[in-house]
Every structure is written in structure tokens, then in C-alpha cells.
Amino acid sequence: MIPTDFVCHHCFKNSFVSATPIAASSSPYLTIIHFSFSLINHYWYIRPNDQPPEYWGVILENCPTTSTPIIIHLFDTMFYEKLNHAISHVLGTFEDVFEDQQYGIVEETIRQLQSIRASTEMSEVCVHAELQIDHYCDGRILLAFEESSSTDGMVPASKSSIELLEPVEANERNSNDECLVCLDELGEETQVVRLPCSHMFHAECITKWLENSHYCPLCRFEMPTN
Structure with a gap:
């Protein structure tokens, strides 16, 4: 069991974005973008004497997939603002979790959509954003946790x-x-x-x-x- 309620601190976040076309069209517009998100929490413990961190485990949280209509030309000068607004809308309750990653998610989504448009036509696209959160905890806390667990059953x-x-x-x-x-x-x-x-x-x-x-x-x- 990962004691996530009190021992994990110093979170470092990284996001990974992938985009896949799912329908072709001769129109230069996107009509629907399907967004899906997942949170992957990794837990690490900092060990003493500069030893490598100890990997404790992972928890995966899948967020509901949502579709939002967005009619936009890839080279529209307002493309960033419209896409950013659309992503904020579909994040819903997860917006605070993704807040410091949203800029990177939007930028990478735009880059991938433009790359796809250069090689194929599309009217719908699937965009998946994976947020990896690495939690680090000082090894002294892990030691106390293990000692308490072994001697007194917490x-x-x-x-x-x-x-x-x-x-x-x-x-x-x-x-x-x-x-x-x-x-x-x-x-x-x-x-x-x-x-x-x-x-x-x-x-x-x-x-x-x-x-x-x-x-x-x-x-x-x-x-x-x-």
C-alpha cells in the first residue's frame, strides 16, 4: 500500500501528448477533437548518502474521455486561444491538476495537429494527454513509516x-x-x-x-x- 495521504511531497510533473486522425475530409477545418486524459502517479523515496531514489509504486487515474466541437482552421491566428479554451472546457474538475501543464499540452497539440495535416486530411482527431507526476519523499519519513509498520502495525x-x-x-x-x-x-x-x-x-x-x-x-x- 502506498501511503499517499501524508508522506509524498515535492511533486515534479511531466506531460505527454499524442494526436491521431480518425476521419478524413477535404475541408481545411477540424470539426471535432476528442480529448482523453490520464494521471500517472509515481512515488519515489529519497534515500540517504546520495543513494538512488527507491521506487515505491504507481497509481493510474483515468479521466473520462470527452468530445468537444471545435471548428477552426489550423493556421487561424486565434488557433491557440480557441484550443486552449476547448481544453479548459473538457478538463472540467481536473483543470487545477493540469494547470501548470496546460501551456505545454496546447503547444504540443498544435505541433502534432499541424504535422498530421501536412501528411493527411482530417475532420476529427483524437488527442490524449498523459500527465506523469513524480512524488518524492525524504527517506527519513520512509524509515519511520517502515519502523512503525513493522513494530506496531501503524x-x-x-x-x-x-x-x-x-x-x-x-x-x-x-x-x-x-x-x-x-x-x-x-x-x-x-x-x-x-x-x-x-x-x-x-x-x-x-x-x-x-x-x-x-x-x-x-x-x-x-x-x-x-
Whole structure:
């Protein structure tokens, strides 16, 4: 089982686009573009001492295929804007996931459509965009996860002990300090809490962690359990 709810961080995204004509026409216009999307999540763990990352697994999410009518000449000066709008429309609920990749998807779609048009006529085309997301997590978190799993079966901390965690005011922390769960800076605007062992974490991060393991991710201090 991949513990995706709390240990995967530092996501790097890459998109891959393919276009295939499915109907021929003598018209210089595209009438329908069929879009399909898939998300491929790869999970990696950064190991100590500059060792290669450890591959943990993959999760594939298929998005529903959607068709949208788009009547447009390939060399229309508004081609980019119209195609970008069409892609935004069919992405629907996945638009936020693809947001930082959409420019590249549109550019690659245009390039492939123009290449196809140069060799064949078409009135319909299938465009598939695959977004590969590589999740990386610090190996210290993996070690704590494995130790907790092997020794205690991932026993969570008690709900009451999580609710009683001490909040840390902004003037009590260094904004450059890291949360050892997400590995991002604690910052001054986020909610931070302190465990009894004095280690500080983002409140949301450590809550998710303690809902799965009652150990401090850093020093292995044991929180109360039910």
C-alpha cells in the first residue's frame, strides 16, 4: 500500500501528448477533437548518502474521455486561444491538476495537429494527454513509516492527544525551520504545533501523520494511543 495521504511531497510533473486522425475530409477545418486524459502517479523515496531514489509504486487515474466541437482552421491566428479554451472546457474538475501543464499540452497539440495535416486530411482527431507526476519523499519519513509498520502495525495516536497539541506562535519559530513531515519551511503564516518532545510541525501535516503513526517523525517519541 502506498501511503499517499501524508508522506509524498515535492511533486515534479511531466506531460505527454499524442494526436491521431480518425476521419478524413477535404475541408481545411477540424470539426471535432476528442480529448482523453490520464494521471500517472509515481512515488519515489529519497534515500540517504546520495543513494538512488527507491521506487515505491504507481497509481493510474483515468479521466473520462470527452468530445468537444471545435471548428477552426489550423493556421487561424486565434488557433491557440480557441484550443486552449476547448481544453479548459473538457478538463472540467481536473483543470487545477493540469494547470501548470496546460501551456505545454496546447503547444504540443498544435505541433502534432499541424504535422498530421501536412501528411493527411482530417475532420476529427483524437488527442490524449498523459500527465506523469513524480512524488518524492525524504527517506527519513520512509524509515519511520517502515519502523512503525513493522513494530506496531501503524498504531495511530489518540484523537485527544492530537487535539491537545500545543500551538506555536509566529515569534516562537524560525521561518527557515522545516516541517519534517512535508519538508517545507514552517513559515510565519501557517499553523504550527509542538509535540511534547518539543519538535514543531505544520498542524495539518503532523495531524495526518499521527492519525497513522503515534511516533514523532524525528525522534520516535511515542504519543498516547487509545
